[in-house]
Amino acid sequence: MPYSSPNHSKPNNAGKPAGQQHNSTKQSVFNCFASCPRGLEEILVAELExxxxxxxxxxxxxxxxxxxxxxxxxxTYWTRFAGRIGLELARGExxxxxxxxxxxxSVDWYNxxxxxxxxxxDLNNLGADIQSVRFTQLRLKDAVCDSFLERFDERPNVSVEAPDVRIFAAISPTEAMVYIDLAGxxxxxxxxxxxxxxxxxxxxxxxxLWHIARHSEAGKNADVFLDPFCGSGTLVIESLSQLCDRAPGLERPFAFENxxxxxxxxxxxxxxxxxxxxxxGLDKALTTPYFQWYASDITELLIDIAQENLARAGFEELLDAGIVQFAQRDALTVEPPTPAGIVFSNPPYGERVRAKGADVPEDEAYERLFKAYGDHLKMNFSGWTAFLFSGDLEIKKTLGLSPKRKRPLFNGPIECRLFEIPLTRGVYRPRANGELAANPITEQPQAGNSTED
Structure with missing residues (x-):
């Protein structure tokens, strides 16, 4: 189910429709639940506060x-980190x-x-001893329909694919909570x-990911950013949205409008x-430029898509002004545009690796690419800090670089890390087999200093 575990400490409206304890719904205070990718909970709390x-x-x-x-x-309009926000309309044993x-x-749904x-x-079973999730979910639908039938002798229609209104509930061994979804x-x-x-x-x-990188010691004063695996431009556009104060909900509809x-x-x-x-925000970026973005990908089609996405998000002026620059490039040939900056990227894996043209099994293609990219960072990006998001939890071994920090996060069900990797000057000496070796190129944390925040 798309909803995580709503878990209020004390129900405000046990067994009663929320909002009927006040003069009007608009003046009511509701228990609410917001979902987010696992690992972003504390960031979401701070944002909503x-x-x-x-x-x-x-x-x-x-x-x-x-x-x-x-x-x-x-x-709901402004959150950058939530997936859904729901108002609790009823709760009870x-x-x-x-x-x-x-x-x-008990909810007057016509209100x-x-x-x-x-x-x-939708229904999320939190361990309740019920006959089946499907049957219990149908009882939720029946409750809504019966509420209208009693008033109008008619019932609203169900639409699974494109509903005007979404209702979700959670049922535990001792209580149930019913929410109306504000997002759609x-x-x-x-x-x-x-x-x-x-x-x-x-x-x-x-x-x-951008919020974490930007609020790090290395990221807070950085003004040059580079994504050599930009794909369709998601990281670039989400960073620009925060830099230019663009509301995430600016160009989309919401269920609360219905x-x-x-x-x-x-x-x-x-x-x-x-x-x-x-x-x-756009005027500030254009008149007194305070950041520069460079993004590239080996696939030309993805660069076209990224630029089209950027324009649809309203950032075409930044592209025209050269504040954001896209290029079709192999990541292993991208050179640093300035002496210092931030590499901020979600490197490829699986099918994305094979899209790079490697006619070998995915694991082998991944290992080859990351080893080569680690060597490229060592040799060319001294003075930079890399923030790399990956499902490879042993990236130190694959990349050949030591992360300073590892932030646990989940990409759906996949456990990942956002690795912060400072790149400092080093001396390269030939290995016995003729390969290059670092000595060392990255800051080596003292024992116990490599942390998972």
């Missing part, structure tokens, strides 16, 4: 918090499917959406991507504020 979230608590794959309707919808149905039925709206339901399509879908390369990185994970508490005036206010901030 800057937008007014209260009583935040990180849980695996997300966080819980309290927020008003306006705060929660603004968070639950040990069987009938109790679960009654909890879901939230119209009979003409389509909807879908997962929030990593920013609206600018029409085409992608092989195995594209999700945008919210890419945003988290809910009754939403007004055109509130939507206009969100849009105008986002446009103002983005225009100011």
């Amino acid at each position: 800057t937008m007014g979230a209260q009583k935040t608590r990180a849980v695996t794959g997300g966080c819980t918090f309290e927020a008003s309707w306006r705060q929660a919808t603004r968070m 639950c040990s069987n499917e009938e109790q679960f149905y009654n909890i879901a039925k 939230w959406f119209k009979l003409s709206n389509t909807f879908r339901v 399509e997962n929030l990593f879908k920013r609206g600018w991507r029409e085409e992608a390369g092989v195995a594209p990185l999700k945008e919210n994970l890419a945003a988290g 809910l009754k508490p939403f007004t055109r005036e509130w939507g206009k206010e969100l849009q105008e504020d986002a446009n103002r901030r983005f225009n100011a």
Whole structure:
């Protein structure tokens, strides 16, 4: 299921629809849950707190918090790291499917959406002793439909593929929680991507990687960035979005726009504020350039796609001004454009390695590429720091470089690391077999200093 474990410490509205304890939904304070890629939980908490979230608590794959309707919808529009945000509408003790149905039925669903709206339901079983997830999920659908049937003698239609409204629930051995989804399509879908390369990185994970790199000691004052494996440009675009204050939701629809508490005036206010901030960010970057981006890939088609994605995201002026530069290049031939900077990249693996033209098994192609790229960094990028995101947990052995830090993260179900690798001057001496060896080229951490934050 697409939702992680919502785990509030104390329910505010046990067995009752949230929002009916106050004069109006817009003034209510809701328990909320936001999902995110595993490893970004604390970053997500800090982000949502800057937008007014209260009583935040990180849980695996997300966080819980309290927020008003306006705060929660603004968070949905602006969050860079969340996948979904849901408002808790009901919660109560639950040990069987009938109790679960009654909890879901306690919500006055007509207060939230119209009979003409389509909807879908999802369920996450957190260890409850239920007959089947499918049957219990159908009981959630029945509760919503029965609520409308009693009022109108009609029921709204279900749409699995393109619903107007999404409802999700979680059921544990002792209780159940029912949420209405404010996002609709997962929030990593920013609206600018029409085409992608092989195995594209999700945008919210890419945003988290940039945030971590940018807030490191090496990254906070850096102004030159290079991605030699840029693919369709996800890392570049997500970094530009943060540098230029572009709202992730600027060019996409949201499920909250189909809910009754939403007004055109509130939507206009969100849009105008986002446009103002983005225009100011672009003007700053164009009039007083404070960063330079270089991106390349060996596949010419991917460079074309990356530039098209960049333009759709609204950064064409940066491309025209040369502040962002794309080129079709083999990563092993890319030279540093300045004496110091940041290599920020998600190097290829699997099918992406074979796309580089290696007519050998994937593992062998990967080892060859990484060994060669490690040698290239050693010989040419002294003074730089590399931030490389990879599912190769033993990258030190493959790349031949020692990471200073290793940040655990998950790319979907795949355990990965964001490796921070400082590159310093070294002396190369020929090995006995004629290969080059470093002596040493990277900062070697003292015992215990190589950390996983």
